[in-house]
Amino acid sequence: xxxxxxxxxxxxxxxxxxxxxxxxxxxxxxxxxxxxxxxxxxxxxxxxxxxxxxxxxxxxxxxxxxxxxxxxxxxxxxxxxxxxxxxxxxxxxxxxxxxxxxxxxxxxxxxxxxxxxxxxxxxxxxxxxxxxxxxxxxxxxxxxxxxxxxxxxxxxxxxxxxxxxxxxxxxxxxxxxxxxxxxxxxxxxxxxxxxxxxxxxxxxxxxxxxxxxxxxxxxxxxxxxxxxxxxxxxxxxxxxxxxxxxxxxxxx
Numbered sequence: 001x002x003x004x005x006x007x008x009x010x011x012x013x014x015x016x017x018x019x020x021x022x023x024x025x026x027x028x029x030x031x032x033x034x035x036x037x038x039x040x041x042x043x044x045x046x047x048x049x050x051x052x053x054x055x056x057x058x059x060x061x062x063x064x065x066x067x068x069x070x071x072x073x074x075x076x077x078x079x080x081x082x083x084x085x086x087x088x089x090x091x092x093x094x095x096x097x098x099x100x101x102x103x104x105x106x107x108x109x110x111x112x113x114x115x116x117x118x119x120x121x122x123x124x125x126x127x128x129x130x131x132x133x134x135x136x137x138x139x140x141x142x143x144x145x146x147x148x149x150x151x152x153x154x155x156x157x158x159x160x161x162x163x164x165x166x167x168x169x170x171x172x173x174x175x176x177x178x179x180x181x182x183x184x185x186x187x188x189x190x191x192x193x194x195x196x197x198x199x200x201x202x203x204x205x206x207x208x209x210x211x212x213x214x215x216x217x218x219x220x221x222x223x224x225x226x227x228x229x230x231x232x233x234x235x236x237x238x239x240x241x242x243x244x245x246x247x248x249x250x251x252x
Contacts, residue, residue: 093120126159
């Protein structure tokens with residue numbers, strides 16, 4: 001009887017193992033990465049909504065998007081149902097859209113910014129494109145990439161580019177880190193000194209996207225923090241923090 005109770009207790013307290021899938025040599029500590037990404041994103045959005053003149057908020061926010069893209073790629077490889085994954089993203093994208101607009105724009109500009117799509121829409125289309133790549137349905141890959149690149153989606157086609165690197169280099173972290181580094185190292189070539197968000201050191205000006213390089217060690221080096229957070233917390237955090245920012249912005 002004692003052994004049976006112990007087994008039940010372990011089943012209730014131990015997180016389930018991921019379903020069978022391709023073995024990864026990059027970081028699988030995704031709950032920790034999502035937590036870092038949420039904090040980074042919140043700092044970025046606080047800066048964008050309340051302190052747009054303070055560049056440091058935006059710099060600290062640059063690792064968020066690559067971390068989310070990486071976690072989405074891991075999810076694509078291990079999820080039991082890509083369809084349900086896409087459905088969750090789609091629902092939260094729609095729920096978050098009003099808060100996303102009001103967090104960064106005055107209420108009178110709501111309709112004018114209705115088609116400035118939030119990051120959940122970008123992640124939805126990026127995941128759809130990557131499912132096309134994974135399953136070799138090239139029309140699906142092309143359609144997802146085309147839509148996210150040519151309409152007004154936050155980060156555009158960068159999500160597909162990053163997820164393709166993470167997916168194709170999942171067992172070659174050295175090559176993945178190199179390609180990821182090259183993606184953002186170009187920021188050191190076209191920084192605009194007139195942009196208040198750029199980083200200027202001496203005579204060199206780097207575009208603010210260079211701070212996305214801070215995410216590389218977390219993605220390509222393994223961590224074992226043991227952090228476990230219910231997945232719905234991560235989904236719910238996005239519209240919740242935008243709603244708080246929308247209230248603060250319009251009150252202040």
